[in-house]
Amino acid sequence: MAGRFLLVVAVALLLRPGDASVHEYRGLSFANKGNAFILHAGSEGLYAASHANTTAEDAAAVAEALIRFDKITFRRSEDTNNSVKETSSAKVQVLIFEIEDREMIGGSAYGGQKAICCTSDLAKLGACTEGSVIYRPSQVNPGWPKLFVASFDGSDLIATLPSRTIPITKTGIYNMYFIHCDPSLASLEIEGKTIWKNPTGYLPGRMAPLKNFFGLMSFAFVVLGIYWFYQYMKSWREVLPLQNCITLVITLGMFEMALWYFEYAEFNETGVRPKGITFWAVTFGTVKRTAAEVIVLIVSMGYGVVTPTLGGLTSKVVMLGGTFFLATEILELVENLGAVNDLSGKARLFLVYPVAILDAAFVIWIFISLAKTIGKLQKVDGQT
Template sequence: MVARPLALAGVCLAHLATGAIYQYHDLALHNQKLLYRESGMYAPHDAPAAARRGGANTSFIKLADLRFTRALDEACFPAVPSAKPPSDPACSRQDGAVQIAVLEHTRLSAIGASRNGTRYYCCDDAAAAAGACGGGSAAAAAAARGALIVEGEGAADVAVHTLKVPFDHGSELSDAEGGIFHVNKTGMYIVLFANCNPTNGRLLLNGHTEWVNPYGYLPGEYYHAMPFYFTLAIIYVVLAFLWYGLSCLTYRHLHAVHLWASAVLLLGMVETAAKYHDFSEWNLTGMRNSGAVTWGLVFGVTKRALSRVLVLLTAMGYGTVRPTLGEDLRRALMLAATYWVVCVVGEQLQATPARETDVAGQAIESDIAALLIMVSALVDAAFYAWTFHSLSWVLAHLKTKARPRPELTSLYRRFVGVLIVGGVFSFAWAIFGVVQTTGDRRDVHWELDWAVVAVWEVLYLYLLIAVCVLLRPRMDGATSFGYSAVEMAERDTNQLMGDHDEELEYGGRQLSGDDEFAVAEETAFRKGKMAD
């Protein structure tokens, strides 16, 4: 049951494995359409210090290996030579033209013109009639017919290359025609393809573009993520070594919650190692490793989903006051599965674009991403509400027990404090993330993109460390977040009802008829919930 969704995710996410060398294989550029790709670029004098020492001290976008060909439609050009092609301009046998624009993202507003509430990007009949071509003059509009509209503030900073596309063969951009754009100012840059000439019809793009920073191929917005994931991977390895070593020494006293914590640690190690390998190879070769991209994303989302389940199980008192969870565990796993699906789809949309973005249609994808963020927030809210509700019941149960455990109550209260700190910080950072990724702020502060995700990773690590410290097993059979069945037997021998099974207290196996103490504990807990 687990292998199937992971395999499906691998198929769906494999296409994200692109890189700073972007390949094009018959990419369709329809008439009157604009497609663009963006990436953060450092100027040589602004590059990170570590990169400037080891890099080539140059930054450029190479467009030389691009070839545009017309997709000849059979409806326009029938197999019978004597047949007369239709009068559609797209069926014209005249040579066409295509524009390639290189600009900073802050200058994107210079592409197109707004007239009477309508945004025009190509100078066609409608744009000319609205006065959106050539500044509104008739002569300039006639000269600009079938071209990309560039006007307003920042228009002078937009480098536009126009290529003729002959009817019978393709057109290729060469170095002499401006195929290499040197980056002298740090910023988020865009390469835009515009098919505005009505005689072009549908064009096919082949070749590749190269985006090279002073330190390598890694886009500027991801540079600082590479050392971050390397450091995080080392921390996970150290934590795993300590946790697994302690677990081996106390393997007789482990319960199911310890196994959940072990699984989350393992997922964290694999995720951070895969992401560091992805960024490192991307920076060196310009191409992303499809396996590292896919498994880093899948293991990362799975880690976050299971982390939520681990916190929820701990809040329910699994292994401390409740030996089994029954239907509650199934509901928790269903909620985690919902979170997993939403996050996989959301990260697929937010990952580095594997395709060009339609200037006029980008709002649709933004709406989908916003919807997924809303669904993810609702699932998180359900986790938080369920977690604190469970904690309140556990604390109430501990206070009303015939045998109060003040040390256990104190630890649960500390756990509540950990969750409150994490919850407040999560809320504050979520607001910052929304502000950072919306509007024009991302265009100006794109170097902080990596930090939005990085701080979430640190928060997950903080909660995991806190749970592991509270859950840590001990040589005497107790855990600092549980109670020792042996100790309870010694202190309360007169109150025990029959033989006591230590494994049962920690959720190690299912209840049996002889486990009367565990049954009494669970029954008392459930009666307390029903009484509410």
């Protein structure tokens, strides 16, 4: 039953679009926050190119770090259109800002509650235009935040955001939001994508160092594997069962590191996670982690040291290891294939708690077994 559930989760995650440097928008809805309707369109760490300190006219031509809009359209329903066909003021605004400029977004009149959309009171003060997103120019990053508008002309059902490329001239974490201030557009539909690119490729800033890390780890595991297999073959007649288990862990580690490296390399080239490679990288890593935990446990029980078998404890060890594998596999698949930010806090804890509890069970059982094994060895030593 648990295996079937794991298969369902894996297939669902492989079929759904995951967060990546190519953000696709389809079937997403705007959330009502205060007096605005907001859709979070992406958040990535972007590195400015070393030659990005150029004039505004030349920046678009030379910048290697960029955000690009690609065929983004907004569609309102016919019912909405009938209710607002006399006006052409309906619009969707796209706000892009660096995280340090977040305080530049929104405002309030007379020290009241902060609003995202300009209110009538703020409009009377001349601070903004009613119905528009409130923002103030950044003092640190000139020209930011950036605001773009897609307007519904008259009775049109579709508003299009023109394709454009936004060069990134300052390293930071950039956020994009689609915002509208018109309650009549509550059922608005969006379709299209944005492309976020760093100078070295499509890997988000937080992931960019991981490609080199897993490359080095792959090389380290290859060196370890060559040395281990050389010693293994040289003394194969005296090899213990536990050493076969260690060989398995090293082999799994080699595959895991290599798969993660290829996963990040592919991600960096295309901007979309190769879900098949990611799935197998997660699975090899989970099997390796489970095997390592079980090996430490059975060694602490004295297997191969003071006893040749585990006796009646074998089934319990297998059950704990299997449950730990399933819980860890599901958590890692959701974290790496799905969009974790889509999960509520309770749902996130629902996945983390089982892994933490099972991990603690392993640790407690290891220490208890180790204490018993040391006690047995001390008795044997006292008798001799």
